[in-house]
Amino acid sequence: DAMVIQNPRYQVTQFGKPVTLSCSQTLNHNVMYWYQQKSSQAPKLLFHYYDKDFNNEADTPDNFQSRRPNTSFCFLDIRSPGLGDAAMYLCATSRSRDSFEKLFFGSGTQLSVL
């Protein structure tokens, strides 16, 4: 009974070829997050949705976009992937944006850029 599901587990794309990663949740949480985690580094928040309200981090490149068509699904679009975008992408959810709320993570999508 996975609660935050990310597909695919591994994604390979070519330099400059658009790619979309998907995330779904069965928790009915209001907030969904996308994190980028490069090898041996901390997860870095790219953006989050609070309900339908999109919140971008100041240092997230324009190359990264997101869509949340409904409560359950959230997509990460990389318009023109570069070699530096190869990383693990983690989706997470929380009930609210309160600072004390814990995050529920998916298993991640490992993106390779050739």
Added chain:
Amino acid sequence: AQSVTQLDSQVPVFEEAPVELRCNYSSSVSVYLFWYVQYPNQGLQLLLKYLSGSTLVKGINGFEAEFNKSQTSFHLRKPSVHISDTAEYFCAVSFVSSGSARQLTFGSGTQLTVLP
């Protein structure tokens, strides 16, 4: 500036030995503190959190952590580790602000390797 520092990137330890993973933070505002664990090829899972009250917090899998406000630390401990505890451990700090968006910052992680 607000930051989180995990002092050890790698901690090897023998099975059944005790372990401490260190975490320090810097903040000018109140904080909530978390430890997450990441097993190979998986997402992060919450081990424990400190919000208020007792400074000693117990979590899953026999782990505990102690909040030390004067030293701005939140070290993770386990008295006897198992092979299955081998994983990456992330300290995370939520800086409490009056804004609408939470600010959660992860440390760089500590790889715990339990040796037989």
